[in-house]
Amino acid sequence: MSLSSCQMTRQRQFASGCFLLVCFLVILFTYYKPEIEFPDFRDYLRRGNHSCECPVEAHIQDSNLNRSSEQQVEAPTDGPQHIQDVEVDAEPDTLLLIWTWPFGSKFDLNCDMFNYKGCRLTDDKSLYQQAHGVFIHHRDIHGNLGNLPSEPRPWFQKWVWMNMESPTHCSKLPGLDNLFNLTSCYRSDSHIPVPYGHLVPQTSEVESFQLPTKDKLVCWIVSNWHDGHKRVQYYNELKKHIQLETYGRAFGKNVDDQNYAKILSSCKFYLSFENSQHTDYITEKVFNPMKLGTVPVVLGTSRENYEDHIPGDSFIHVDDFSTPKELAERLLHLDQNMTEYMRFFDWKNRYKVEGSQFGREHACKACRYLEKNKGYQASHSLTKWFWDQ
Template identity: 30%
Template sequence: MPKKEPLVLFYTTFFSKPVDVASIQCDLPGEFTLDKRRIAEATAVVFHIPNFREIGDAWRYPGQYWIAWYMEARSNYKIIKDQKLMRHFDFTMSHERSSEIWCPYLPNSRWWDTVRAKPIGAKTEAAPVVAFQSAPLNYSGRLDLLKSLAEHIKIDSYGRYFRNRTVEGPDRGRKTKIETVSRYKFCLALENSTETDYVTEKLFDAFEAGSVPIYLGTSNVHEFAPPGSYINAADFSSYAELAAYLKYLIVTPEAYEAYFAWRSKPLPDELARLVQDRDPPVFYRLMQFVHQVTDERGQERPAGRPTLPFGPRAYISTRLRKWRKRVPS
C-alpha cells in the first residue's frame, strides 16, 4: 500500500490574514491547505495562538497532531501560558528553541552574507540615535529607556511613541525604515520582553541598515549575534552611563568602527550552527517534522469519532464571531 502524503491544515489566520500557502516552497511530499472542510483528512492542524478566538469551533479527529504556533513572547500573549488551553496541543512551533519546530526571527545564511558585503552608509543625521517605537508593550522597560536616554543624548524617534521626526517622502514600510536607520550611528533595538530566545527583527534590521544596535531584551542575545556587534543596554548601570559611552564612541572613530569588524569575518561557530539549523524555511521544517512523527507512528490512524475539545459553547460562540466578522469557516 503506497504511503499517504501528509496534509497540513492552517486552521486559523495569522494575525487576521490567511497564511499564503501558495507561496510556500517545499519539495517534500505533502500538501498545505486552508480548507477547513478537509480537517478530517488532515495529518496535522496548525493553530496560530494569538488568533485563539478562531480555535473554539475546531473538531479533533483521532490520530491528528495539533500544533500551537506563536512567535510572540509569553508575557505579550498570556494565553500561551494557559495550561487549560495549551494541553490540547501536541507540539509547538515558535521562536523558543525548546519547540519541536523552531521558527526564530534569526535571518538565513544568505541574508548574513548579503549584509556582511553591504557597505556602511554615511551617518548624515545630526542626532546620533534613531528609534522606531510604536507598540506600547513595555515588559522589558523599553519605553522608560527611550524616554530617559533622550534626557542625555539626542534621539530622533519616528514611531508612534515619543515621535519627534517623520520619514521623508512616501513611507514604503520596512524599506523606508532601513534607509532611515542607515543614516544614524546608533539604532535602539528594544524588545518588548526579556524572555529567553526572544530576539526579533529589531536587532537584525539595525545590522542590515549598517547602524550599531543598542539592544534591550533577552539575556541570551549573544547566541543570536556576533560578539562585538551590538551594545547591550543591560551592561550599563544607568541611562546616563550608557549615554556617556555613546558620546565616547562618537568622538572615537576607531572604537565606533570596531562594532563593524564582524562583517569582515566568518560567523562564529555557535551562531553559524544556529543559522544552519534555521536555514530550511519554517514550513519546510514543519512538513519535515510531520513526516518524522508520522513515520514513527506508522500510517494507520486510530478509528473513532471526532470530538469538540473546547466544548459546544465555545463552538457556537466561535461560529457566531466568525460569521459576524466574515472569517472563512
C-alpha cells in the same frame, strides 16, 4: 509349439525388452543430466499471465527488476510457493491544515522555496480527517476555544500551536494543556523553532563592507508606548544625556517601509528595545539594523542569551552599563572613534542576516517536522512552559 505358446513367448520377450530399456534410461539420467531448456519466465510474465504457480527464484528475480512499482514478497517456507505481485502506492504527501490564518493574514501555500518536498499545505477544513497536522495561531483562538476543531481527532493527527508574541503580550487560555502536540515559536526549545531572524555563513566571496552614509547618532522608531515598559523608562533617562532621533506612532511620525530602511541605515546606533524581556525574545528590532549597517543597542533578554543568536561584538547591551548616562558616554565616544566603531561590523565578513517569513515559514517547517517525526508527541504543560517560567 502351438500358436498360443508362440504368442506368450513374444509377450515375455517384449516385457523383458521394456524392462531393460527402462533400466537403461534410469541409469542414463542418473549419471548424465541433460540441459533441458524451458520457456523464459520473464516472457511469460510480460504476456500478463500471473496466475500460474511458478518457480520462486524466477519470480523474485523478476520482482527485483521492477522494484519501483512492485513489492517483493517472501515465499512461505512450507506449503505451496505461490506468490503474487503486490502493488503499493507512493507514500502520500504530508498534509498540514491551516486552521487559523495568523492575524487573518494569508500566505502562499507552497513550500518549494524551502526545498521541502512531500509537504502540502491547505486551508480546506473539509480535509480535517485526512490532515496529518492542524496549524493553529494562538492569538486567533477564541477564549472559550470555541473555534477549534470539534470533530474527533484522527489517531495520526497532531495539533501545532504557533505564536510569535512574548508571554507578556498574549493571554493564557484555559484548556491549552494536553490539547496540543507540538509548539512553533521564537523559543529555541520549541519543537519547531522559528526565530525572528538568524545569521547564516557567507557562501561566496564577500566584498568589503561599505558603511552607509550616517547623519544621525541614535535613532528609535516605536509605536507601542506604555509608561510602565522598561524600555520607555530607560529612554526617558537616556534622552537626558544624548540626542535621540525618534519616529513612529508614539511620536506622531508614522514611518512606511521605504522610509524605515532609509532612517535605520542613516543612524550609527539604533535602540533595539524589546517591549518585554523573555528568553529568546529577540525580534526584527535587532536583525533589521544589523542587516542595514547599523549597530543595535539592545534591551531585552540577557547578554548571554543574545550571544546565543548573534556575535557578541555585533551589538551593545544596556546591561553592560550601570546607568543610562554611562551608555550615553560610550556612544559619544564611539562616535568620535571610527576605527573602534567599525569593529562592530567585523561579523559581516563571515555571516549575513536572514529574516523569517511570518506564518509561511512556521507552516512549512511544521509540515517538514511532521514528515520526519511520525511518532506520538504531546505538549502536556504548555502553560507552564511558555507563561510560568
